[in-house]
Amino acid sequence: MTLTGTCRCAAITYSLSSDAPIAVYACHCTNCQTWSGSSFALHSLLPEGALTLSGPLTEYAYEENGQHARHYLCGTCHTRIYNTTSAAPGLWVLRAATLDNSPQLTPMAHIWTRHKQAWLNLPQDIPNWPQSPTPQAFMQALAALR
Ligand SMILES: [Zn+2]
Ligand SMILES: [Zn+2]
Numbered sequence: 001m002t003l004t005g006t007c008r009c010a011a012i013t014y015s016l017s018s019d020a021p022i023a024v025y026a027c028h029c030t031n032c033q034t035w036s037g038s039s040f041a042l043h044s045l046l047p048e049g050a051l052t053l054s055g056p057l058t059e060y061a062y063e064e065n066g067q068h069a070r071h072y073l074c075g076t077c078h079t080r081i082y083n084t085t086s087a088a089p090g091l092w093v094l095r096a097a098t099l100d101n102s103p104q105l106t107p108m109a110h111i112w113t114r115h116k117q118a119w120l121n122l123p124q125d126i127p128n129w130p131q132s133p134t135p136q137a138f139m140q141a142l143a144a145l146r
Contacts, residue, residue: 005099007079012055014081016046016094023142024096024105028120029112029132035080039117042096042105045139050092051082088135108145109138 003016016022024044032041056075061068071083082092096105110116110128122128127141 003099003101005081005094007055007074007077007081007098009074009077009079011076012053012057012074012079012081014051014053014098016051018050022096022099022105023108023145025109025111025138025142026107027111028116030115032112033115033117039120040110042102042107044094044096045088045135045142046082046092046094048084048090048092051094053081057081091135108142111138 001018001021003018003022004013005016006013022044024042026040027043028040033039035041057072058075058078059070059072061070063069068086069083070085071080073080079098080095081098082094084092096102099105107126109126110122111132112130113122113128114130116122127145129138133141
């Protein structure tokens with residue numbers, strides 16, 4: 001299955017081939033709330049290099065709590081497409097709502113729920129963590145859902 005995505009202005013387009021359905025999770029941390037201007041962010045962990053991108057990507061890098069993060073965004077409209085972080089080596093973190101089929105995505109897990117907005121009621125039958133799970137614990141939980 002090939003999935004496609006775009007930024008807000010469509011200067012960036014990308015495609016992604018995946019054998020399994022894409023696993024999307026919601027991050028409720030305060031950084032994601034601030035950065036998205038919304039209640040939570042929808043992410044998907046992909047193997048490094050999983051996206052074939054075209055268009056004017058620009059980069060924003062920072063260091064926080066000893067972790068190095070690099071975010072890749074459209075050079076025109078500044079929509080973030082994905083990021084890397086030294087906390088999860090070998091993975092790309094896709095901003096899943098840039099996928100063309102994003103209305104059909106359902107989060108398979110919720111993280112940082114201790115910061116979730118109070119009005120939001122989460123389903124009880126899917127994995128959630130009050131903070132961030134280790135990448136290993138998280139990948140195990142997602143693999144168990146498949
Ligand atoms: Zn754009
Ligand atoms: Zn977050």
